[in-house]
Amino acid sequence: xxxxxxxxxxxxxxxxxxxxxxxxxxxxxxxxxxxxxxxxxxxxxxxxxxxxxxxxxxxxxxxxxxxxxxxxxxxxxxxxxxxxxxxxxxxxxxxxxxxxxxxxxxxxxxxxxxxxxxxxxxxx
Amino acid sequence: xxxxxxxxxxxxxxxxxxxxxxxxxxxxxxxxxxxxxxxxxxxxxxxxxxxxxxxxxxxxxxxxxxxxxxxxxxxxxxxxxxxxxxxxxxxxxxxxxxxxxxxxxxxxxxxxxxxxxxxxxxxxxxxxxxxxxxxxxxxxxxxxxxxxxxxxxxxxxxxxxxxxxxxxxxxxxxxxxxxxxxxxxxxxxxxxxxxxxxxxxxxxxxxxxxxxxxxxxxxxxxxxxxxxxxxxxxxxxxxxxxxxxxxxxxxxxxxxxxxxxxxxxxxxxxxxxxxxxxxxxxxxxxxxxxxxxxxxxxxxxxxxxxxxxxxxxxxxxxxxxxxxxxxxxxxxxxxxxxxxxxxxxxxxxxxxxxxxxxxxxxxxxxxxxxxxxxxxxxxxxxxxxxxxxxxxxxxxxxxxxxxxxxxxxxxxxxxxxxxxxxxxxxxxxxxxxxxxxxxxxxxxxxxxxxxxxxxxxxxxxxxxxxxxxxxxxxxxxxxxxxxxxxxxxxxxxxxxxxxxxxxxxxxxxxxxxxxxxxxxxxxxxxxxxxxxxxxxxxxxxxxxxxxxxxxxxxxxxxxxxxxxxxxxxxxxxxxxxxxxxxxxxxxxxxxxxxxxxxxxxxxxxxxxxxxxxxxxxxxxxxxxxxxxxxxxxxxxxxxxxxxxxxxxxxxxxxxxxxxxxxxxxxxxxxxxxxxxxxxxxxxxxxxxxxxxxxxxx
Numbered sequence: 159x160x161x162x163x164x165x166x167x168x169x170x171x172x173x174x175x176x177x178x179x180x181x182x183x184x185x186x187x188x189x190x191x192x193x194x195x196x197x198x199x200x201x202x203x204x205x206x207x208x209x210x211x212x213x214x215x216x217x218x219x220x221x222x223x224x225x226x227x228x229x230x231x232x233x234x235x236x237x238x239x240x241x242x243x244x245x246x247x248x249x250x251x252x253x254x255x256x257x258x259x260x261x262x263x264x265x266x267x268x269x270x271x272x273x274x275x276x277x278x279x280x281x282x
Numbered sequence: 283x284x285x286x287x288x289x290x291x292x293x294x295x296x297x298x299x300x301x302x303x304x305x306x307x308x309x310x311x312x313x314x315x316x317x318x319x320x321x322x323x324x325x326x327x328x329x330x331x332x333x334x335x336x337x338x339x340x341x342x343x344x345x346x347x348x349x350x351x352x353x354x355x356x357x358x359x360x361x362x363x364x365x366x367x368x369x370x371x372x373x374x375x376x377x378x379x380x381x382x383x384x385x386x387x388x389x390x391x392x393x394x395x396x397x398x399x400x401x402x403x404x405x406x407x408x409x410x411x412x413x414x415x416x417x418x419x420x421x422x423x424x425x426x427x428x429x430x431x432x433x434x435x436x437x438x439x440x441x442x443x444x445x446x447x448x449x450x451x452x453x454x455x456x457x458x459x460x461x462x463x464x465x466x467x468x469x470x471x472x473x474x475x476x477x478x479x480x481x482x483x484x485x486x487x488x489x490x491x492x493x494x495x496x497x498x499x500x501x502x503x504x505x506x507x508x509x510x511x512x513x514x515x516x517x518x519x520x521x522x523x524x525x526x527x528x529x530x531x532x533x534x535x536x537x538x539x540x541x542x543x544x545x546x547x548x549x550x551x552x553x554x555x556x557x558x559x560x561x562x563x564x565x566x567x568x569x570x571x572x573x574x575x576x577x578x579x580x581x582x583x584x585x586x587x588x589x590x591x592x593x594x595x596x597x598x599x600x601x602x603x604x605x606x607x608x609x610x611x612x613x614x615x616x617x618x619x620x621x622x623x624x625x626x627x628x629x630x631x632x633x634x635x636x637x638x639x640x641x642x643x644x645x646x647x648x649x650x651x652x653x654x655x656x657x658x659x660x661x662x663x664x665x666x667x668x669x670x671x672x673x674x675x676x677x678x679x680x681x682x683x684x685x686x687x688x689x690x691x692x693x694x695x696x697x698x699x700x701x702x703x704x705x706x707x708x709x710x711x712x713x714x715x716x717x718x719x720x721x722x723x724x725x726x727x728x729x730x731x732x733x734x735x736x737x738x739x740x741x742x743x744x745x746x747x748x749x750x751x752x753x754x755x756x757x758x759x760x761x762x763x764x765x766x767x768x769x770x771x772x773x774x775x776x777x778x779x780x781x782x783x784x785x786x787x788x789x790x791x792x793x794x795x796x797x798x799x800x801x802x803x804x805x806x807x808x809x810x811x812x813x814x815x816x817x818x819x820x821x822x823x824x825x826x827x828x829x830x831x832x833x834x835x836x837x838x839x840x841x842x843x844x845x846x847x848x849x850x851x852x853x854x855x856x857x858x859x860x861x862x863x864x865x866x867x868x869x870x871x872x873x874x875x876x877x878x879x880x881x882x883x884x885x886x887x888x889x890x891x892x893x894x895x896x897x898x899x900x901x902x903x904x905x906x907x908x909x910x911x912x913x914x915x916x917x918x919x920x921x922x923x924x925x926x927x928x929x930x931x932x933x934x935x936x937x938x939x940x941x942x943x944x945x946x947x948x949x950x951x952x953x954x955x956x957x958x959x960x961x962x963x964x965x966x967x968x969x970x971x972x973x974x975x976x977x978x979x
Contacts, residue, residue, distance in 0.1 A: 170772035176778060213762075242765035245758075245810060246868055247823075263769040266804050267776030 161278050162186040166222065167198065168214050172263075176209060176240075179267070183274060193217025199227055205235060207277055208259070212241040220255055222273070227256065236277045240265070256279035289339050293349025297458055300330045300353065302466030305361070307846045324368025328359035331373035331393075335381055339450070343435065345443045345646035347450050352458025353391055355423035359407070363884060364664060366404070369395030385434045392430035392557055399426040416463035420456035422613075486899020499595040500573075505588055507531050507553045508672045519597060521568030532593075538699055548817040556581045556588055562602065564594075568694055573699070574602035596876075625726030627661070627708070630717050634658045645704060645728050647697030666693035666701060671707065681719050688724065691733070699705060703733040707755075757813050768806075772799040800862040809941035811872075813948040822866040824950055826978060829863050832870060840878055848882055851889035858894045862978040863901060876941045877905045877968045885909035890964070900954065901977055903970040910961040920958060921946045945970070952976060 163180045167173045168191045172207065177187045188203035190196060193216045200208075208226075212219040219239060226232050236259070239252040244262030252260045261270055290743040331353050354373055358366025374393035378386045403419050410759055431440040493500050499516035503509050509527050518534065528537070533546060541564045552559040558580045565575050567919035579593040586742050619626060625642030629635075635655045642651040646664055653660060662670060670694035679689045680889050690706045708724020775796035776923050778784060784792060814820040845854035874892075881890045888908025912920060920942045946956045946967075953973045960966040 169770075172766065175770055175773040175777070179773070182777070210832075242762045242769070244765060245761070245807065246872075263765040264772040264799060265769060267773055267780070278478050 160184060162203055164203055164208045165189045184277060190268055193222055196222045207236040209238050209240045211241055223255045223256055237240040293334050296330055297462045301462055304466050310896060320364040321368055324365040325371030327353055328372025332376040335376055341446050341562040342387050343439055343443055347447050347448060348383060349454050349458050351423060351455040352462050354396035355459055356462050358397050359403040361403050362404050365396045366401045388430045388433035391433045392427045395430055396423060397428045399423045410435040410465040413460050413464055417456050420459035424452050424455045430799045466612045493540060495543055502590060504590045535886040540564040573597055573599040629658055629722045642726050645702060645726055646694050664694040669693050702728060703727045754813055757810050758940050762804055763809050768799050768803055772796055808944055811944055812940055817949055824864055824866050826862050827865055827867045829860060831857060836874060844882060850885060852890045855893040858896050860896050860977045863976050864978055865952060865976055873945050875950050876945045880941050881905055881907040900974045901972045904967055906967040908965040911964055911966055912960040913962055917958050917960060
């Protein structure tokens with residue numbers, strides 16, 4: 159059974175980009191464009207990995223991560239920060255906040271693809 | 283009659299001897315021996331009375347007459363009750379037992395009356411010692427003794443006796459009292475004078491010694507100012523001996539070129555007018571030594587006649603030199619104070635007394651006189667309350683010895699109502715032994731204009747900082763907002779390139795879109811970094827970093843990229859001996875990747891070599907390429923943001939022009955430097971040097 163990647167992203171173009179790439183890689187995709195209803199959505203699509211934008215219209219990605227980790231069953235779900243906060247030091251900041259990995263926008267497509275593979279094929 | 287005269291003369295002779303012997307007793311007088319002395323004196327008086335009575339003139343009815351009266355009266359007058367009592371008791375006894383006769387009792391009683399009269403005179407006529415007083419005492423004493431004649435004779439007998447005796451009695455008593463009284467008085471005066479003379483003599487001897495031996499020079503001259511005598515001090519001071527100068531005027535041999543003419547003239551005038559004077563004058567010694575004298579000159583008088591002058595001369599060369607130097611120093615200080623237009627204050631904390639100069643008052647718009655009696659309260663009244671607190675704190679700190687100088691800026695209320703700023707400085711110039719300040723002095727400098735300028739500068743700086751922060755915030759937001767659409771541009775163009783739906787030409791174009799997007803992304807980071815560095819908001823996050831790991835990182839990232847994608851030779855030459863360095867790892871990588879990216883961008887064929895080594899000047903990274911190079915005149919401009927003037931590079935590839943500017947700033951943050959050597963068509967070498975302190979081991 160193929161793995162599921164959940165994309166939390168409010169920008170429509172970027173939603174499309176990430177869904178296209180992940181679909182091309184052969185994974186299932188579910189999409190959410192705001193913070194509201196995040197946990198219900200997770201319940202519904204049971205993702206193996208979440209690509210989390212940080213600046214959402216209603217909530218911050220950091221807060222959503224905290225909500226997620228409160229539930230034991232999602233402790234091992236891979237959560238990657240995908241954000242335009244891409245200045246020196248930002249990577250460290252997000253890893254410290256508990257994200258499993260970090261991708262700055264604009265993405266290096268090749269690196270991004272490698273990252274997805276690495277997290278989903280290494281037995282997670 | 284003849285025998286009466288002889289008898290009187292005899293009595294007078296004895297009285298004279300008594301007078302002389304009284305003087306003998308004056309020498310005995312001490313407090314302790316006073317009573318004894320009086321008894322002895324009384325005995326002498328009594329004894330003389332007895333001698334006088336041995337050979338009296340015998341009169342009818344057993345009456346006798348002699349000169350006992352003056353002695354009996356004056357014993358009490360000069361000696362007081364004790365002397366009077368002793369003398370007259372002896373006299374009475376002698377009269378009664380030795381002379382005897384029918385009138386013995388009356389004679390003895392007469393002595394008692396004489397004694398009483400003398401003691402009464404002692405108290406009533408004390409100090410009245412001129413002859414007419416003595417004559418009066420003789421008359422009164424004679425009157426006092428009259429009742430005694432009626433003691434041992436009946437009245438007719440007594441009257442008869444009196445008629446016989448009266449002329450002799452009254453004459454003898456008056457002459458005797460005057461004579462004896464005057465002799466004793468004279469002798470007494472002589473004694474007093476002699477004693478005074480002794481004291482004066484001793485004093486004179488002492489004074490002469492002082493005058494002779496004092497180091498001051500003393501000159502005695504005649505009325506015309508010619509020297510009569512000089513002391514040893516004069517000889518030592520001038521080098522002239524008394525013999526050499528006698529008869530000369532001091533001005534003839536002591537004055538010289540520096541002697542003030544005016545002073546000389548004044549002194550001559552004083553001498554002419556015989557007036558005392560004090561003058562300061564330059565004199566010259568025999569050997570030419572020049573010295574300052576203070577001359578105190580007094581005219582000398584003897585019995586009201588002017589006999590000359592005495593001058594005491596003090597060598598005040600040192601004092602005068604100091605005084606002149608002090609006056610000079612004061613003048614310079616005054617000049618400095620006037621020149622710097624500075625206010626001054628002197629404060630005695632114990633009394634609160636405070637003295638200001640003219641300028642101090644001027645600063646607050648007053649004449650010094652208008653401030654009246656000044657004290658520390660004057661300052662308190664003028665000073666702005668907010669600044670006064672801090673001023674007090676600083677002064678207390680200085681009084682406790684925590685600071686040596688007081689330095690404060692304060693506002694003072696100007697007469698016109700506005701505030702003026704003063705720079706108030708001072709220090710304790712005198713301490714008590716208990717360590718409390720006795721005198722504090724300082725200055726006030728008006729700095730209103732400077733202070734206002736400072737205020738304006740501060741406001742301008744704050745405004746600039748606020749503007750800079752706005753700029754940074756704007757750039758950060760812009761960077762963030764631009765990344766989101768860029769993500770779509772780069773991402774989708776990547777997908778297109780990865781797929782096989784495009785023909786060759788289309789793939790190339792999409793490739794351009796992709797590359798432009800990536801350039802734009804790099805530009806966003808660089809702009810923000812430059813802005814941060816320029817506003818001083820970037821700080822190094824330094825740590826111990828393994829140099830080998832940094833070099834390995836370059837190797838990994840660029841080996842594939844340079845060799846495979848760009849078809850260039852890529853070499854890393856490791857010639858470093860150090861292991862650890864102290865740097866901001868991310869920024870060091872940023873420096874090196876920026877240089878390498880440039881090299882890759884501008885090199886079409888050949889090689890890119892990275893050489894790393896260290897020597898005592900620090901740690902060096904050199905990136906050498908065989909690229910298109912930079913014209914010499916543009917090399918320096920390469921470090922200016924957005925400056926891409928090089929014609930060669932303009933033609934080659936579009937870039938931001940921020941890379942090298944960022945490299946330079948990041949290197950300088952580490953205390954290092956960047957150098958570029960380049961030849962057009964041959965290649966470029968970029969050298970980065972980090973200072974030796976950055977090398978740990």
